[in-house]
Amino acid sequence: MNIHIPTPLRTYTGGLETVNISGTTVNAVFQQLTVKYPELKQHLFTPEGKLRSFVNVYLNDDDIRYLESQQETTVKDTDELTIIPSIAGGANL
């Protein structure tokens, strides 16, 4: 399946915006992704292996955190994963 990489993390995928990784679940795909591009791991996951709180992952148009099986959700080759860090802030008065 295709995984879309956000601009800051392309440094770790050789500049690629889209990488193709095989796997049957979101977790399996992540596992393969970080084997192929090991430097991505620390940017996506905490040392305990949890997805970092500011990293959003969408399976097609759905946030995986809100899917029933979350990272264990079954995926097809035609699905797309998008990794998208959060954007927020403010004047903080």
Added chain:
Amino acid sequence: MLRIQYADYEALRAHGEETYPNECCGVLLGKSIAGEGNSAAAANSAVAVNMVRQIVRAGNTRTDSAHNRYNIAPQELVKIQRQARGLGLDIVGFYHSHPDHPAQWSKTDFAEAHWLGCSYVITSVEQGKAITTNSFLLSGTGEDDKKFEGEAIQIDIAANLAAPEAYNQKGQA
């Protein structure tokens, strides 16, 4: 350095005036021209140029505190990233406004900034009028060493931006 066309620059400032007294937010699409070297540090350093080709307005989901907070829904970001891909562009930065507050990054801005190598543009809007616009590059290689660096904004008046190669040859980078 941030390089942006005059019309886009004015449009992002006008967006802040329109949403006053609330914060506006949006995404900068374009191309990043890295500095020398190929490391993350070089790519994310101040010698890089983020060249804006298009700005995309986004909604502020922080309706609970929209006067001093902003958040772009991830779902909207996914769509914007898809749009960028279709145009052959990348997300190179973001903008937001600070209503009645200086155009300087806040602790919240820094804590919530995760797009290394991207430009974060902030416009101060005083009493409904856009005053100062500053850009800050989020440099570093990760959450542990990230920092905001003030960067120059080059505003292009001409309709067409010069090719990046020509631009670099002029030695203006």
